[in-house]
Structures are given as C-alpha cells and as structure tokens.
Amino acid sequence: MSTVAFITRDMAGTTQHGNFSEDTPARIDAAHAKDISLNLSPADVESYSRQGGNLHINLANGQELVIENYYSYGSSGGKNLFLSQDGDFTEVVLEDKSSGMLFATYEPLDLTGKWSAYDEMVFLDVDRIEPVVAPLAAPLFGGLGAAGAAAGVVGAAAIAGGGGSDSGGTNGIVPTVDDPDASYPVSGSTTEPVVITGTGAPGSEVTVTVGTSTATATVDDDGVWSVTFPVDDLPEDGNYDSTVHVVDPNGTEFDLDGPSVVIDTVATVDLDEGQAGGDDLINAAEAADGVTLTGTAEAGATVEVTFQGVTRTVTAIEDGTWSADFAASEIASGEYDSEVSVTATDTFGNSDSVTGTVRVDTTTAVAIDNGQAGGDDIVSNAEATAGLTLTGTGEAGASVSVTVEGVTRTATVDADGNWAAEFEAGSLPAGEYDTTVSATSTDAAGNTATATADLHVDTVVDPLALNSGSIEGDNVVNEIERSDGVTLTGTVEPGSAVVVQLGDATETATVDADGNWSASFAAADIAQGSYDAAVVVSATDAVGNTSEITDTLAIDTEVVPFTSDSVTDDDVVSLAESSAGLSMSGTVEPGSTVQVTIQGVTRNALVDPDGNWTAEFEAGDLREGTYEATAAITATDPAGNTQTLIEEFSVDTEYDAPNIGDVISTGTSVSGVFSDDFEAGDTIHELTSTGSVSDVSGTETDLGNGETLYDFDADVPDGSHLVVNRVDDAGNSSGTLVVLEDGAGATVLNHSGLAQFNIDELNLVHADAVDLTLTEADINALSGNANKLTVHGESDDTLTITGATAAGTETVDGETFNVYTIGDDGTTLAVDEDVNVLI
Incomplete structure (x- = not known):
C-alpha cells in the first residue's frame, strides 16, 4: 500500500511537507494548520466523516487517513482541504450529514496565468518535484534555482498580461502586492483599519477583496497603490485570504494574492449543563471529594471561574473545553443554591461571560x-x-x-x-x-x-427441656414404679408456666426460680400394660412466647409375652426322660431372665435375643417314683416386672420287667411261654443265632388264676433266645432276657440285638448249665433304666461276677436274692439264691 504525501500551511504562511504512514488508519496532526493539501484526486476518495474533532478520509484502496484536530478551535480559524494531483488543484467543501458522515463537493481551482497563494500547495507529480512556485511556468523553467524561479514568475506575469513595448503590460511593469504572506489580525478592540499596498503601472485600477468587502485604488505616478478597509467595513469573523485584481492602462489584467486577514471580534464561553455528576447538584460525598466545574470556550482562551467566592483561572484546551477544581474546604455545607460566574478572554483579547446556578445539598438525617x-x-x-x-x-x-x-x-x-x-x-x-x-x-x-x-x-421459651433419660432411672415405668406414682422433671426459662400431659392425664408443673420444673402423676393416672405413653410439655414465658416438646415414656407393668411349653409331649416324665435330663422351654419378653424350679431344684434358663428360653435339668434332679409334680417358672423382664407360671405334670419312673413262668419246649424249639403277669402291649422278640432280632407273634390265652399262655405262631428254634419287653403307659421300657440255649455262655451278652432293649432281668431257668461271666460294663450295657440287673436261675447255673462285693440279700415276691455291688457308681446285681456265684 503506497503512502500519501501532504503539505500543510499555517497562519504565518509556513509550509510543511510529509507523508502519511502505511498504517491504517494513518494520522497527521493539523492543529496548527490553516491549509491542508493531499496528493490525491477526488476519484481516490470513497467517503468523509467527522469523529469528534478529527476528519476521517476513507480511500478507495481501503486505506484510512485521519487528520486530527481538523475541527478544533484556535487562532487558525476554519481549515481548508485541497486535493492535488498532476498539477490539478481542487478544493473540498464538506457539509455535515447525520451520524457524522460528510457530504463532499469539489471545486477545481484554475491557477493558470496568475500568481496564486496556493502555488506552494500544488502537487505536479513531474519527476516528483513538489511543490513549485508557478505551476504552469514550471515546465518552462524546470530545473531553475531560486533566482530562476523568481525570474520565471516575472516572465509568466508578462506573458499573461500581454501588450507593452516589451513582451506585455505597460512598459513591462508587473504589479505586486507588498508582503503578500503577511497576516493582519483584527480583534474586537481593534480600531485601526486594514491597509493593503503594492506597486504597478501608474494609472492601473486596483481592486482588493477581503471576504465580502471590496476596496479600490489607482496606482499613482510613483507606481504605488494603497487600499484601506475600515474595521466596520470588514466581513464577519473568519480567516480570509485577500485577492488583488489589477487592470493596467493597456487593459492587461492581473490577479494577485494579497495578505490574509484574520478577524476575531467575539469570544464565547459556556458553562456545561449537568455539573457535579450530571445533576447540577453537589451532595456531601461530592463535596468531600472536591468539585470540578466544566464548560467550553475558544481554544487557548483564559477562563476565570468564580464559585463560593473563590476564583480559579484556567485555560481552554485545544478541543475548546475547560475545567476548574474547587477543594472540599471551599464548599460550605448545607442546602442552598450557589452561583457560578465564568469569564473567558481569547487570544485576541475578546471576552465573554456566563453565569449559572449549582445546587448544594450536603445534609440529611x-x-x-x-x-x-x-x-x-x-x-x-x-x-x-x-x-x-x-x-x-x-x-x-x-x-x-x-x-x-x-x-x-x-x-x-x-x-x-x-x-x-x-x-x-x-x-x-x-x-x-x-x-x-x-x-x-x-x-x-x-x-x-x-x-x-x-x-x-x-421468640422462644429457652430452654425448655424434659429430663426424659432419667425417669425412674431408665425412662421405663414398671409396675412397682407405677404404683408409687411418677414424677416428670425438666428445665424452662425462669418465670414460665409449664403444663405437662402424660397419656390422658394433665398436670400443671411447679417451676422454681432457677427454671426447674416438676409434675407428679399418681398411679391412677397411668394405665397398666405395655405401651409408649405420649408426653407433651407446654411452656409460656413472661413475654407470651410458647414452646412445646413431645416425647414418649415407656410404660411396662407386665411380662408380655410369657409362655411355657409342656414338660413332655404327654406331660408325663418317664424314667428314660428323667434319666436323659429334663428340658423345659417357652417364650418371654426379649431381655428377660427366667428361673424354673421343680421339686426344690432351680435352674436358670437361657434366653436368646428373640425371647425363646430353655431350662435344663440333669438326670437325678427329679426323684424317681410315680407322683404329681409342678414347675414354677418365674420371669423378670427388662423393666423389672416379675411374673410366675405354674406347669403341672406327672413323674412315672417305676417299671416292672415281665416275668416268664415256663416255656413250652419240644426239645429242639420253643413254641410258647406261660406268665402270671402278662400285660396288654407286652411283646416277645427272638434273638436269632445269626445275631438278628425278629418279632415273635402268637395268640394269648387267659388260663385263669392270673396265668396267660402265649402260643407262638412259629416255633423258636434252639440256639435262639427270647426277649419279653414291656412298655408301660408312661413310656418306661423294661425287658426280660430268657436264655434258651443249654450251656450258654458269653455269646448271650454279645448278641447285637440286645442294644434295642432295656434288659432289667436275666432268666436262666429254662436253659441247663448256663455258665455266664458278668462285668460292671456288661450290667450297665444291658439297661438304660437303672444300673441294676436281676438274675433268675437254678443250681446248675454258674455266674461269675468280676469285681463284685456281696451286699446282703433281698426278697422279691417271696423269693430270696443275693445282692452284689460292682464298682463305685452303684451298679447292683440281684441273683437268685439257687445260682452258683463266683466272685
């Protein structure tokens, strides 16, 4: 992107040459310029816009040029913008449109044949020599130095004028303007007229124009002319370039540039609206920070601002604004209107004043x-x-x-x-x-x-509390505690009234000076049973605030549940059950303790987490015999309530082993037996020689006189033995082993089938010459009912008892038995006195 050349000229006629940078936007400062010429043609420019005090020019190639301070106020007055290229010189006239856009019209200036004040602002673009003094003469006098350029000017004038004895004009005299680059300031206090002078051919008519004002003169005989513009005849304020038109006696016309006239007769000053933050009102915060008053005036003007009797002198800056600071100490507090007086004096000595009012309001309550x-x-x-x-x-x-x-x-x-x-x-x-x-x-x-x-x-009754964790020590009321009455306690804000409800009963509590309250409930106020009673405590303090807390109190005056199972399935304890140890069970409230007492023997039950209890009695805890017994079961629940259940049951540990009177023998087998105490339900079993047990069936025949014949359906052969077994109503089982094999020995006791029976009697009567050895273990193994064995036999039978001690005799049903004890556990053997016993 190429750079754009520029020429600026200030009020004193001093020109400056330069180039815009290649940046976009590219900027130059024209604050002190009066005329600006850009090396462009109108076709190169796309648009113009005003932004603040700056002129923005957008080019067709996309470049943006910014002429800063083009619209600023100052001694230079309004500025003139020109476009110049290839010797063309065009003035740009800009008119405001909306939104800052400008409408441009172009007025080409014809510089041909005259000495122009703009010759120094023209771009010829001829070998890039720019500017030149005389644009049209430059091709004729190109390459000349300063003297040559001056000569070129004279030549050009002569050619333009024509006539005369030489090349044109009167005697070749070319008119001039004295000091054409001068500037004449005219202020409001100026009374001296503006005088413009020059030379020319005597008799020439001179017309000088300044803006809209015109004055004429005739060149005198000395070749001098002079025109005067009284102050009152000058145009309105502005910067004017004067023009001189000369017509010599030969009719040759000359147009010359004259000095500029700067007319500034008026100064302006304004006080901005919306002082002190925009509302023309100074509040306490604004006053505390100090206040800055602002306005506008001609750039460079001296501004005196008087406020609150204090005067500040400031200078309007280039953009025409001024500001004056007043300290907090210079602003009186209160609520009032204060006048602001402003006087501005510009560089021409013109002055203007304005006044305004600012409201001061620094107080409130x-x-x-x-x-x-x-x-x-x-x-x-x-x-x-x-x-x-x-x-x-x-x-x-x-x-x-x-x-x-x-x-x-x-x-x-x-x-x-x-x-x-x-x-x-x-x-x-x-x-x-x-x-x-x-x-x-x-x-x-x-x-x-x-x-x-x-x-x-x-807003609260504070503190309202119920001492719920310590009621009756555990927050549970049992039957004993209920019977004594229950007292609830707590704390509350001193001076409060407290009402306590327990279940359906309500009591007004007493409250001491420290805020401790208590409410007592009688036994009649508390229903029996196991339940949670609602507790509601309501309090009202001295200012009328109410508070309420709710809780529950466990009432537990009974042991529930509490049950006991039957001692046995039939509520009868047999010998076997007693010997095995008795177990009682039931249910109770979880966490309770249970004790069971039978026949003066007390056992503590085990209670599992679900409340199932079991009490164990050992063999021997119940005395033997047949009698009615009771079990007292006492439970104590976690609340301390106690309850007792009574269970009644029977004990029947007495039994009779069947007595076999005789057998019916064929010599090789047995086909039946006689007994004088057969009972319904007695059974007969065969112990075979192979070690097995088989039931023997038959037919019972009552023979009278208390004797019964049991006739077998199938004979029992020799080599086998019989077991006659009896189970009574209590479930006690007792059997008699009938040995049938002559000469039987140890094999009798070794028969595996004996384990099914409780053998309490051993009958050797129906076998000849039985020779049997018994130990303590043999005796104890025969029966689980008791550790006693009764042996029936005859004189051909021999019984060897290992470790036995004779313990006397006993008589059963008129028959005498010798009694022996074996070991230390009470094992006893009663042997028919006819049997031979070896110890």
Missing part, C-alpha cells in the same frame, strides 16, 4: 423510633410471626434501608417525615438475643445518614 415491636423494644414470637414493622423519621422523600441481623428492607420517608420498614414472618432468626437496628437514609441529593438502635428478640 434519619432516626429510629423508641418502643419498637409493640412499645417495649422486645420482639416476641407472636410479633415475629405476624411480621415486624420498624419505624422512624427522616427527610421527606428519602430512601431508607433498615437492617436487622443481616436482613435489609427498604422504605421511603413520607411527606410528614415518617418511614416504616416491613419485616415479614421468618425474616429474623428465631431465638433470644440482643441485636442492633441500623437505618441508613439516602436523600434525593445522594446524601446518607445512619442511625442505630438496640432491639431484643425473644
């Missing part, structure tokens, strides 16, 4: 009423719940921000100077505390004032 919240400055719960209105006074129309506990509400002071701020329900934190009300007022001027007041908030 706010207050909070005494006796808030119903008159006592105490906010109760009812007041807080209904919504709280805080009130006060202030400057009418002021806005008031009221803050309590971080919650802010706003209000406006009415015409009477009163304000009210509404705090809706829930705005303030609940509790009892002292707080501060802060009210900040901001009036129309922006002044602020703050007031504070103390406020007590009491």
Whole structure:
C-alpha cells in the first residue's frame, strides 16, 4: 500500500511537507494548520466523516487517513482541504450529514496565468518535484534555482498580461502586492483599519477583496497603490485570504494574492449543563471529594471561574473545553443554591461571560423510633410471626434501608417525615438475643445518614427441656414404679408456666426460680400394660412466647409375652426322660431372665435375643417314683416386672420287667411261654443265632388264676433266645432276657440285638448249665433304666461276677436274692439264691 504525501500551511504562511504512514488508519496532526493539501484526486476518495474533532478520509484502496484536530478551535480559524494531483488543484467543501458522515463537493481551482497563494500547495507529480512556485511556468523553467524561479514568475506575469513595448503590460511593469504572506489580525478592540499596498503601472485600477468587502485604488505616478478597509467595513469573523485584481492602462489584467486577514471580534464561553455528576447538584460525598466545574470556550482562551467566592483561572484546551477544581474546604455545607460566574478572554483579547446556578445539598438525617415491636423494644414470637414493622423519621422523600441481623428492607420517608420498614414472618432468626437496628437514609441529593438502635428478640421459651433419660432411672415405668406414682422433671426459662400431659392425664408443673420444673402423676393416672405413653410439655414465658416438646415414656407393668411349653409331649416324665435330663422351654419378653424350679431344684434358663428360653435339668434332679409334680417358672423382664407360671405334670419312673413262668419246649424249639403277669402291649422278640432280632407273634390265652399262655405262631428254634419287653403307659421300657440255649455262655451278652432293649432281668431257668461271666460294663450295657440287673436261675447255673462285693440279700415276691455291688457308681446285681456265684 503506497503512502500519501501532504503539505500543510499555517497562519504565518509556513509550509510543511510529509507523508502519511502505511498504517491504517494513518494520522497527521493539523492543529496548527490553516491549509491542508493531499496528493490525491477526488476519484481516490470513497467517503468523509467527522469523529469528534478529527476528519476521517476513507480511500478507495481501503486505506484510512485521519487528520486530527481538523475541527478544533484556535487562532487558525476554519481549515481548508485541497486535493492535488498532476498539477490539478481542487478544493473540498464538506457539509455535515447525520451520524457524522460528510457530504463532499469539489471545486477545481484554475491557477493558470496568475500568481496564486496556493502555488506552494500544488502537487505536479513531474519527476516528483513538489511543490513549485508557478505551476504552469514550471515546465518552462524546470530545473531553475531560486533566482530562476523568481525570474520565471516575472516572465509568466508578462506573458499573461500581454501588450507593452516589451513582451506585455505597460512598459513591462508587473504589479505586486507588498508582503503578500503577511497576516493582519483584527480583534474586537481593534480600531485601526486594514491597509493593503503594492506597486504597478501608474494609472492601473486596483481592486482588493477581503471576504465580502471590496476596496479600490489607482496606482499613482510613483507606481504605488494603497487600499484601506475600515474595521466596520470588514466581513464577519473568519480567516480570509485577500485577492488583488489589477487592470493596467493597456487593459492587461492581473490577479494577485494579497495578505490574509484574520478577524476575531467575539469570544464565547459556556458553562456545561449537568455539573457535579450530571445533576447540577453537589451532595456531601461530592463535596468531600472536591468539585470540578466544566464548560467550553475558544481554544487557548483564559477562563476565570468564580464559585463560593473563590476564583480559579484556567485555560481552554485545544478541543475548546475547560475545567476548574474547587477543594472540599471551599464548599460550605448545607442546602442552598450557589452561583457560578465564568469569564473567558481569547487570544485576541475578546471576552465573554456566563453565569449559572449549582445546587448544594450536603445534609440529611434519619432516626429510629423508641418502643419498637409493640412499645417495649422486645420482639416476641407472636410479633415475629405476624411480621415486624420498624419505624422512624427522616427527610421527606428519602430512601431508607433498615437492617436487622443481616436482613435489609427498604422504605421511603413520607411527606410528614415518617418511614416504616416491613419485616415479614421468618425474616429474623428465631431465638433470644440482643441485636442492633441500623437505618441508613439516602436523600434525593445522594446524601446518607445512619442511625442505630438496640432491639431484643425473644421468640422462644429457652430452654425448655424434659429430663426424659432419667425417669425412674431408665425412662421405663414398671409396675412397682407405677404404683408409687411418677414424677416428670425438666428445665424452662425462669418465670414460665409449664403444663405437662402424660397419656390422658394433665398436670400443671411447679417451676422454681432457677427454671426447674416438676409434675407428679399418681398411679391412677397411668394405665397398666405395655405401651409408649405420649408426653407433651407446654411452656409460656413472661413475654407470651410458647414452646412445646413431645416425647414418649415407656410404660411396662407386665411380662408380655410369657409362655411355657409342656414338660413332655404327654406331660408325663418317664424314667428314660428323667434319666436323659429334663428340658423345659417357652417364650418371654426379649431381655428377660427366667428361673424354673421343680421339686426344690432351680435352674436358670437361657434366653436368646428373640425371647425363646430353655431350662435344663440333669438326670437325678427329679426323684424317681410315680407322683404329681409342678414347675414354677418365674420371669423378670427388662423393666423389672416379675411374673410366675405354674406347669403341672406327672413323674412315672417305676417299671416292672415281665416275668416268664415256663416255656413250652419240644426239645429242639420253643413254641410258647406261660406268665402270671402278662400285660396288654407286652411283646416277645427272638434273638436269632445269626445275631438278628425278629418279632415273635402268637395268640394269648387267659388260663385263669392270673396265668396267660402265649402260643407262638412259629416255633423258636434252639440256639435262639427270647426277649419279653414291656412298655408301660408312661413310656418306661423294661425287658426280660430268657436264655434258651443249654450251656450258654458269653455269646448271650454279645448278641447285637440286645442294644434295642432295656434288659432289667436275666432268666436262666429254662436253659441247663448256663455258665455266664458278668462285668460292671456288661450290667450297665444291658439297661438304660437303672444300673441294676436281676438274675433268675437254678443250681446248675454258674455266674461269675468280676469285681463284685456281696451286699446282703433281698426278697422279691417271696423269693430270696443275693445282692452284689460292682464298682463305685452303684451298679447292683440281684441273683437268685439257687445260682452258683463266683466272685
């Protein structure tokens, strides 16, 4: 992108040459320029716009040129813009349009045949020599130095004038203007006229034009001319380039540039509207920071600003604005109107004055009423719940921000100077505390004032508590505790009234000076059973706040559940059951303890987490025999309640082994047996020689006299033995082993089938010459009922008893038996006195 050359000329006629940079936008400062010529043609320019005091030129190639301060005020007056290229010289006339855009018209200036004041502003673009003194003569005198250029000017004038004895004019005299580059200032106080002089051929008619004013003269005989413009005949304020038109006696015409005339007879000054932040009003904050007053005047003018009796002297800057600072100490506090007086004197000595008024308002006030919240400055719960209105006074129309506990509400002071701020329900934190009300007022001027007041908030009955964890020691009322009555206690705010409800009963509590309360309930107030009784404690404090707490109190006056299972399935304890140990069970309230007592023997039951209890009695805890017994079962639940259940049952540990009177033998087998004490339900079993057990069936025949014949359906062969077994109604089982094999020995006791029976009697009568050895273990293995064995036999039978001790005799059913004891556990052997016993 190429650079654009420029030429500027100031009021003194001094020109400066230069080039815009290649940047976009490219800038030059024309603050002191009167004329600006750009090396461009109108076709090169796309648009013009005004932005502040600057002229922006957008070129067709996309480049943007900025002529800064083109519209600034100053001694240079209005500026002239020209476009020049290839010797053409065009003036640009700009008219304002909307939004800062400018409408341009172009007025080409014909510089041919005259000495022009703009010759120095022309771009010829001939070998890039620019500018030249005489544009049209330059091709004829190109390359000349300064003297040659001057000669070229004279030659050009002569050619343009024509006539004369030489090449043209009268005697070749070319008219001139004295000091054409001079500038004549005319201010409002100037009385001297503007005089423009020059030379020419005597008799020539000279016409000088300054703006819209024209004066004429005739060249005298000395070749001198002079025109005078009285001050009153000059045009209005502005910068004017004078022109001189000369017609010599031969009719040759000459147009010359004359000196410039700068007319400035008026100074202007303005005071901006909207001082002190835009509202022409100084509030306390603005006054505290000091105030700057502003306005406009001619650039460079001296401005005197008087405010509050203080005068500041400042200078209007290039853009025509001025500002004067006044310190806070120079502004009196209060509320009043203050005059501002401004006088501006420009560089020509012209002056202008203006006055204005600025409002000063640096004071305001706010207050909070005494006796808030119903008159006592105490906010109760009812007041807080209904919504709280805080009130006060202030400057009418002021806005008031009221803050309590971080919650802010706003209000406006009415015409009477009163304000009210509404705090809706829930705005303030609940509790009892002292707080501060802060009210900040901001009036129309922006002044602020703050007031504070103390406020007590009491929205709770504090503290209200129930000593629930220590009622009767464990917070559970058992039957004993209920019968004595129950007292509930707690704490509350001193001076409060407390009402306590327990279940359906209500009592008014007594409250001491320290806030300890108690309420007593009689046994009749508390229903028996196991349940949670509702406890409701209501309190009302001295300011009318109410509080309520609820809880429950466990009432447990019974052991529930509490059950006991039957001692046995049939409620009869047999010998086997007694010998195996007796177990009792049931259910109880979890966490309870259970004790069971039978026949003076007490056992503590085990209670699992689900409340299932079991009490174990060992063999021997129940005495043997047949009798009615009771079990006393006592449970104590976690609350301390005690309850006893009684279970009745029978004990039947007595049994009779069947007695076999005789057998029916064929010599090789047995086909039946006789007995004098057969009972219904007695069974007969065969112990075979192979070690197995088979049931023997047959037919019972009552023979009278208490004797019964049991006739087998199938004979029992020799080598086998019989077991006659009896199970009574109590479930006691007892059997008699009948040995049938002659000469039987140890193999009898080794038969595996004996384990099925409780053998309490051994009958050797029906076998000859039985030779049997018995040990303590053999005896104990035969029967689980007791450790006693009764042996029936005859004199051909021999019984060897290992480790036995004779212990006397006993008589059973008229028959004598020798008694022996074996070992230390009470094993006993009763042997028919006819049997041979070896110890």
